Each structure stands twice: as C-alpha cells, then as structure tokens.
Amino acid sequence: MSKIECAGSIEAAGLEKVYLRGSEHVAALNGVDLKVNAGEFVVISGHSGSGKSTLLHILGGIDRPTKGELSVNQVNLTGISEAALTRFRRDNIGFIFQFYNLLPSLNALDNVSMPSMAKGLSWKAARERAAVLLEQVGLSHRQKHTPGQLSGGEQQRVAIARAMAIEPCVILADEPTGDLDTASANSIVSLMTDLNQRLGITFIIATHNLHLVRLASSSYELLDGRFTQASRK
C-alpha cells in the first residue's frame, strides 16, 4: 500500500464538553487545545474518566464539543451538519476501539469491507481491498471467521484493517491494547507504529500503555478534562 496522500493535521482550540447527567452538569473537557501535524503518532494518557475517550470522539466527529473550535484536514468541523460530519468521518477517519466493535454477524472480510462499501466502493472491489488489508495484518487465513471465532488480538487486527479500509488520514484509537494480553498488545503496537511510519497516517491514541507513550512523537496527559503535561520529541 502506498503512502496516504492527505494532510492528517488536527487543530483544536478551547474544546469543552459538558454532559447532562440527570439534573447535574458534568464537564468532561475543560478547554483542551491541541495541534497535531500530519503523520504524527500522538498518545493521550490519563486516568479513567479523565476525558480521553470524549476528546477522541470529538476529534473524530462522532460527538460535538459544547464549546471550542476544531478542524481536521483543514476542514472546520464545528458548524457542519450531521450528514456532512458523517460523510467527513466516512472519508477521512478510521477508528479502533478497546473492545474491537466488530459487527458480530459479519465475518472478518465483510467487517473490513463495510467502510469501503459505505464510501461507495462496489461489493467486489471492497472485498478485494479487504482481503489485501487482512493479509497486511496477518489474517488472510481468518477471512471467513466471525468475531466470535477470533481471539482478542485477532479481532483488534481486523479492527485495524477495517480502520485502514478507507485509506484514512487519521486513525483514532481508544485503548486499543486495553483488553489484550501483553504479547497481543505488543503485536498491535508494532502494527500501528508500522502503519504510521510506512504510510504516514496520523495516529491519536488514548491509552494507559506506557510502551505506547514511549513510542509517541507527542504525548499528553489529561486530568479532569485538561492537559496537565505535554511532551514532544
């Protein structure tokens, strides 16, 4: 696969997110500023409930900030419609989740095909592309297996292949190694760093994994919805 030709940059300024829980307002983000250059490997760490996932969801356009400005690939996502946001997400951003979130009714090949098909690729072309991606993540022999027939590490590899299906500029990963044993986690980390270095895809990863923190080109620590620490290599 060739290097991906898109900016993959992210600029966020003063991001705030307030949830209404019952009658109580809970601030998940309290003014987050973030600048990520294309091709960076960014890690965001922090305790559970610190706002990592909320930040990733906002950066990925699957949630909206209560306040603040956000642009991804130089597209301002703050004021665009829900349908436009969905299309932007479909065309530019890949997601990896802690619990994989594969569609249980589909086999690995079909799971990886879905984003391409959502983007408009034909069924045949999407499956051909999915087969190539599964081969790249070392699962060509598991194409016909459903998520229930795969190990955690294998499911996460399928999820990475799925995230790659649309040739994204940015991949957002929420605790991608959180549910894996050490060997599987190391394998997933290697796969992600390889994709970052080989294809230039921007990665933003929310994690507790210290190994990932050490590999990051930039790392941030979130506490109560604010960055308390940042380091850049």
Next chain:
Amino acid sequence: MDALGYFTVRDLLHDRWRSLLTIISLAVVVVSYLLLAALSQAYLSFGNHAEPSTNLMIIDANALDPMESSLQASILQAAAQIAPDQILATFPSLFRHLDIQGHILQIRAVPLEDMQNRLSLSLLQGNWPVGGQQMVVTDGLIQVTSWKIGTVANIYGEDFQVTGIVRSSGSQFASIWMTYAEGLRLFGSTKGFQIGYVQLAPSANPEEVRARLQADPRINAQAAVYLDTTLADRYNQVNQNLLNLSLVQALISLLAITFGTYNATRLSLTERGHEILLLHVLGFTQAKLRTFLFTRSLVLTLAAYLVGWSISWAFITYQGMHAPISIQAAPLILSLPPASSLLGLLLSVSFAFLGVWLTTGPLSRRGLSALRD
C-alpha cells in the same frame, strides 16, 4: 450488492433464531388481528336480512321461544276473515330446534305448496321433499355441517334423507324443511302448530294488516302477530349485542396490529442499538441507516404477515370444515375479506416504519459513548 442490503441479509441470517422469534412475535399479532377482524366481520353479517319478507307470522303470545308456541287452525281462519281482501293465503308451520349429530338445527314443516310458493325458498340443488322421510336443508345448514344431498340424518328416531338444498331470503339459519304431513307424523298433533303464516297481497301494507290482526280479539287473546322478519330479529336477540361486540373487536384488532407491530419492531431494533451506532460511526448517514432498518423491518414484517395470514387462513378453513360456529342455528361464517387483509398489511408496514423512525432518533442521541459499554 448495496452494503446495507448485504448487511441486512447477513444480519438476519446470522442471528436466525432471533429473526425467527421476531417473525413469530409479529405473526402472533397478525393472527390476532386477522382472526378478530374475521370474527368482527362475521358478527356484522350475522342475522342480516338479505331481502325482507312481507309475510306475517302469528305466534303464541305466551311463548318466549317459537318452539313453545301452540296454535290451532281456528286462528288462521280468523286471520283470513279479518282482512280477506289483503290476505292471499294462510298456512301452518311446525317448528322445532333439535340437537342433531352435535348441531343445533331448526326443523320446520310446512305444506309443500307453501314451501315452494309462499316462503321465498329457492331450490339451489336437488329436489323438493315429496315422499316420506325426505327433507331439504338450507345452505346455512350446509355451512355448519358436512351434509350434502343424499345424507341421512336421524331425527326423532327416524332416518331422513336430504333431497335438496334451499336458500331462504331472510336470515341464513341452519334449517331443515320437511312437508307438514311428515312433520305431523313425526312430532304428533297434540301441540298444534307453532307458527301461523299469513301471505299478504302485493298491494297490502304489512304493518297496517299486522296491526288489524293484532287488534282483533280472536287473535290478541292468545297470539301475537309479527312481520316475518321480526321473528328472525326476536330469535336473534343477541344480534345487537353481537354488533356492539364486533365494533369492540374491530377496535381491539386494530390496536393489536398497530401497537403489536410497533413494539415488536422497536424491541428488535433496540436489541440492534450497538450495531446501528457502529454503522453510523463507520460512515452510514442517519438517512441510510433508516433505509437499512426499514428494509430490515419490512422483510421481517412481510415474512410475519405471510406466516400470520397463512395460519389464519388455515385455521379459518379448518374451523369452517370441521368445527363451524353457529349461534341459535344461525351460522357464524368466518372469512378473511381482502379489505381486512390489506388494511392489516398496510397498518403493519406503517407501524413498523413508525417503530424504525422513533428508534433511530434516541439511538443517534445516545452517541458513541454507548460503544464503550
């Protein structure tokens, strides 16, 4: 193949037991609706008079049931004398209802000439009962029994053979007709006859003649005079209650199909909440998701409707052939009218659509946080 179409098929087949359960739960609702609608329709048709008769009837004033009536020939002679210019003929009729081979049936015996010419009975098949131990039966009786021409039934210890099938112009009762002579021979003459028929001239005003007869002391001392159709109404005293019941049932059936479909659809989609959110994250717009969910629900609803309709049809057919319902010898005929079936289908699809529409809103508002669960 379209991505969502492909996913729909895979999703339905992957979890085939859950799909089957959804189809079954929807089919139960469809069956409830169709059977209630069929019953409601049968009630509406029950006791309807296709063609009102202008004959008058005289019945013992003290008889609650026509079978208990006991009249003598003098009362018919009196009637003929009261309005000779407006009355063409009078004739007696024996009337019983008996349990014959598990069916409550009416037995009527009138002179053959009156049966043919004055009671608006039309012969549909076979022959009139001319000899001994012969009878004709109404098509209403055929609907509640498995009898046909040639069938022999034991009545009062004697075997009678069906020689023909007739249709009466009024209420469709399950009735046996035999000649008056045969009736007298079978039941005896000690109770006289039960109903006296008065055939009016075409120019006569039935209500006016009825009032004249009723006012005459030779009649009102012992009998009551009715329009021919009044007996059917009196006999079907439950008719009005059945009509009311049919309206309640129609309403219940509509509620069953609407809320039942809606709930089954919503339940099925709520179970799919996680997958729906995931598809949304993968780039399927809410409009596309609604199309997908509606397609999915449409497949399930149509499958369920087909199953439900087939079960209802099979039940009604079986019931009509083997255990027909009759109330006081009047058959209650169940059927699946096309209008009810079509209305049920439209309501099922509409409320499945509503279930999809109302489910997708809350799911999208839940946001992706649900994916962490």
